[in-house]
Amino acid sequence: MIESLFSTTLTETLTIQTALSVIFASLIMGLFVSFVYTRTRGKDGYSPGFVVTLIMLPAIIAIIILLVGNNVARAFSLAGAFSLIRFRSAPGDPIDISYVFFTLAVGLACGMGYIFYGAVFAVILCTVMVLLNVTKYGQPKIKNMELKITIPEDTDFQNCFDDILKQYTISHKIQRVKTSDFGALFEIIYCIRLKNDVNQKEFIDKLRCRNGNLSIVLNTEIINEKVYI
Structure with a gap:
């Protein structure tokens, strides 16, 4: 049987x-x-x-x-x-x-x-x-986030936000930089890890003061690896 x-x-x-x-x-x-x-x-x-x-x-x-x-x-x-x-x-x-x-x-x-x-x-x-x-096997305790900051073309994007990012993040890294509006603006894309209990509004407000109140986008989570089949 x-x-x-x-x-x-x-x-x-x-x-x-x-x-x-x-x-x-x-x-x-x-x-x-x-x-x-x-x-x-x-x-x-x-x-x-x-x-x-x-x-x-x-x-x-x-x-x-x-x-x-x-x-x-x-x-x-x-x-x-x-x-x-x-x-x-x-x-x-x-x-x-x-x-x-x-x-x-x-x-x-x-x-x-x-x-x-x-x-x-x-x-x-x-x-x-x-x-x-x-x-929750394999899930990181601290999620990666994607931060997009728009700045004027005459701003030094390499060192402009380092002090703020060090204050609010555990780690940060520039992923990509591209121009927009025919070169009048730069868009910087960071991969960041925020510290625990960070006030995100306060964090974004400080960035807005530094970039002239231009566009800032904070995505809650990004996928680091892509699988193509």
Whole structure:
């Protein structure tokens, strides 16, 4: 009985009953993964379309595997068809990309008939995701912030704000400098770490006095690493 759980449910001939069982199993697992995703990513926000994708992706992959089977000609035909499709999307959050590969693995397991394996993988990986979210593993205690300051062209941007930044930040570094308004203004972009219990309004007010009350933008968090796949 136990050995039958770990064996494939597929036979040499694909039947409607087998196909439906695989599809519904992959949909249920995708729904479970999407539920865990919404609970662990609720504070950071998420796209509703991505949640739907997590539900549908395992079923889509399972259907593809069912149709291809052991037929080499079908596999090459499928590869040729997918080579004509080009996907264009902005690089996403690395955690979101890990969920995509997670659902792909679940869909592959279901498509090959190893539904029990797919369920075990889903439970284990979702449990790991929940534990990492609860323990806040890998999250820095002090977040990086992005500070954009606009100054006139005749201002020395290299040393203009050093004393204020040393007073209110743990560390600061110039990331990029660019001109605007046909060279009449400079925009300095810093990566900073504010000290604990810093009054952000007081910090920005001091910067405004130094830059002539021009534009100042303080982003609460920036992503240092980008993942391209």
